[in-house]
Amino acid sequence: MTTSRKAALPSERRAHLIQLAGDLFAEKGYRATTVREIADAAGILSGSLYHHFDSKESIGDEILSAFLDDVLTGYRAAVADTDDARAAIERIVRSSAETLHRHRAALAMLENDWSYFSGQPRFAYLRKAMKEIEKTWVQQLERGKETGQFRADLDARLTYRLLRDILWIPTFWRQGRGTGWSSGQIADGLLRLLFDGITTRP
Amino acid sequence: MTTSRKAALPSERRAHLIQLAGDLFAEKGYRATTVREIADAAGILSGSLYHHFDSKESIGDEILSAFLDDVLTGYRAAVADTDDARAAIERIVRSSAETLHRHRAALAMLENDWSYFSGQPRFAYLRKAMKEIEKTWVQQLERGKETGQFRADLDARLTYRLLRDILWIPTFWRQGRGTGWSSGQIADGLLRLLFDGITTRP
C-alpha cells in the first residue's frame, strides 16, 4: 500500500540479513554470491528475501554506502584541527585500519566487483567517495612536503595509491580469513615502513 | 593416441584469441566476462571458440600459468648469485614491475577471481606458485635482517604482504587503465618508500 523503498525502517531481521549477506560477499565476492545462498544462510527461501529488499543490488548498496560513510567520517575527523601532516597521516592510517576491519564485506566487494559497481549510475557515489579519500591523503602529503616533514620529491598521488592499497587490500586477498594480523598490527607495520623504511638507519 | 590436447600448438589465431580474452578479463574479471563477449570481440560465434579451446577455463589456465611462469622465472633470476639482500629485493621489485605490466589479465583474474580459481584442482599450481613467491620475498627479507641491512624488528611475512600487494595491485584497481604511472615509476616509488620512508632524513 505504502510506496516500496523498503530501506526505511531497518528492523532487526533486516540488519541480520545484511550481516549474513555481507559475510558471504566477503567470502566469495558480490557477484559470485547468489541470492539463494543468502536465503539459505537465513534459513528462508530466496523469494522471501524480496520482502526485505528490492533487489540484490540494494543489499550491496546498503553495505557499500555504510562503509563509505564510516570511512569518510573517520578521515574527516583525522584531518580536523591539525597542522601536523605527519600526525594527520598517522591518524588517517589508524582510522583506516580500524574502520576497515568492521567492513570486510564492503572491501571485498570493492576489490572483486569494482568494475561492476562503478559502472552503474546507482553507485556513482563510489567514485565520488574515492575522490574525497584521495584528496584527503594527497592534501596531507603535500602539506608535509611544504613543511619539510616529508621528502620534497615525493609523488603525493603515487604515494597515496601505494598506501591506500596496502592498507585496504591485504586483509582480504587470499586465504580468506585470519592470516593473523590485527588491523592494529597492519597499521603499525605500515606506519613504520612509511616513516622509517625497512633499512637500518645509519 | 592422436595428439588432441588442444593446448599444444599455439597458432597465431589462438594467440590472438587469448589476447582478446585477456583484455576482457583484465577489464571486467574472468567470471564476469562471458564466452559470448570473447567471441564477439573476435568477430565469431561463441561456439567457434571451442574449435580452439576446450573450455573457458582452459583460456584462463593458459593466461594464468603463463603469468606465473614469467614471475617465477624473474624471481629466481633476481635472487640467484646474490649475497646482498637489499640488492635482491631491489631486483625482485624491478622484476615484478616489469613482468606484471605484461600480464594485466592474469593480475586482474587473481584479484577478482582468486577464490574461484584457487578452489579448483586444475588450478592447484596457483597456490604452489604463490608459496614460492612468498618464500622468495621472505628469505631475502630475513637475510637482510641477519646482515643488519634491514631493521631487526621487521615482520618479514607482513612486509612481504604489504609489498606484494602494493606492487601487484595498484595498476588495475580503479579507473581502468593508465592513470599515468609506468611500471618503472611504480618500482622507483616503492623502492624509495621502502628504503627511505617518506620522511626527510634528520
Place this chain on the structure above:
Amino acid sequence: MTTSRKAALPSERRAHLIQLAGDLFAEKGYRATTVREIADAAGILSGSLYHHFDSKESIGDEILSAFLDDVLTGYRAAVADTDDARAAIERIVRSSAETLHRHRAALAMLENDWSYFSGQPRFAYLRKAMKEIEKTWVQQLERGKETGQFRADLDARLTYRLLRDILWIPTFWRQGRGTGWSSGQIADGLLRLLFDGITTRP
C-alpha cells in the same frame, strides 16, 4: 544444515513431472529426450524444472532406482520360503511381468541408455542390482537342476540371459505402445514356452 536435497519431499507436482518425463523417456530414450521437451509437456519453461530437480540426471535417477527397488522387492518375495525351484521361477516370471509394466520408462532407459548410465558413479547401483537379479535367477535354475526339475545340461547363466531379455524387452522395442499383449499374457506365453517348449508332447 537445512534440508536441501530436493529429492526428499515428493509433492504432487513433482510426481507429476516425473511421470511426464518418464513417458518421454519411454518413448524416445533418456538421452534423446531434452529438458525442454519435458518442460513443454508440463507447460512450463525448461529452467523451471530446476525448481523441482537438481538436474536431468536426478530425474533419471529417481525413475531408475524406484524401478529397481520394485523389481528386487518382487524377486526377494518370489524366492522366499520356497524349496520348489519351478514354482520360484514361475513366481519370478510373474513378478517381473507385473512390475515391469509399471516401469516402462525405466526399462526403456536401461535398454537405450545403459552404457550412459552404467558408466557413471552415481548409477553404480544399477550394476549392483543387476547382479542380484542375475543371482536370483541363476540360483533357482541351479537348484532346479539339482532336484531334477530342470535339465541337467541347462546353462543357467545363458538361460537367465535369454529369459530376462525376453521378459524385459519386448514390451517396448518397436512400434511404441500396445501391440496388444498384457503382461499376464506375456508371462503365460513365456512360462509355457519355458516349461513345455513349443513342440507337441510325443
Place this chain on the structure above:
Amino acid sequence: MTTSRKAALPSERRAHLIQLAGDLFAEKGYRATTVREIADAAGILSGSLYHHFDSKESIGDEILSAFLDDVLTGYRAAVADTDDARAAIERIVRSSAETLHRHRAALAMLENDWSYFSGQPRFAYLRKAMKEIEKTWVQQLERGKETGQFRADLDARLTYRLLRDILWIPTFWRQGRGTGWSSGQIADGLLRLLFDGITTRP
C-alpha cells in the same frame, strides 16, 4: 562436377571408415557417437569425413541396409524348399545367429536408436524389413501348428516376439563385448529351450 551421391564407388578407404563408425555405434549407440569420434578413430578431422559421406545419417543408412539385406537373404533361404516347419524354424534361428554376429553395429543401432530411425522417411525400409521378418517367423509357426508339430494353442505372433528378441538382443545389452557365448551357443540354447523347454521330460 559429377553429382553428389557419394555412395557409388565404395573404395577401400570408405569401407574402412564405415567399419570404424560401426564399431563405435556398436559400443555406444548411433546417437551417442559423434562424428568427431569417428574421425578421430580414422585419424582425420571430422570435416574430412564429408569427403566420403553426405552425412552421419548416410553412414547409418549404409550399415543398416546392409544388415537387413543380409538378414532377409538368410531368412528367404531358410524357408525355401521346405515343408518341415520345425526344420525351417531351426534354419531361421541358425541363420539369425550367424548373420547377427556379423552386424553388431546394426543391431546396436536398432536397439538403441530405433525410435530415431524409424521416424524418418529415409529409413522407411526398416519397418518394411521388420514386417517381412515377422511374416517369415509367423508363417512357419502357423504351419507347424497346422501340421501338428507345434502346440495348437501357440500364439504365433507372441512367440515370434519372444524369440526374435531373445535372439537379437542378448548379444549386446550390457557389458559390451564378450560375455562368452558364441552365436552358435546361443542358437543351440535357444533351440533347445524352444523345442524341449527347460524341464526334464517325464
Place this chain on the structure above:
DNA sequence: GATGAATGAGCCTTCATTCAT
C-alpha cells in the same frame, strides 16, 4: 512474512555440417 512455483534471460558447451585453402 513466508512458501512454492514459475519466468526469462543468459550462461557454457556440443555437434553436425560447410567451405576456402
Place this chain on the structure above:
DNA sequence: GATGAATGAAGGCTCATTCAT
C-alpha cells in the same frame, strides 16, 4: 583428399526476480 576455421542450432543449467496463496 585433407585441414582449419567457422556456423547455427540446440542442449543442460543458473539465477535474479515475481507473485498468488
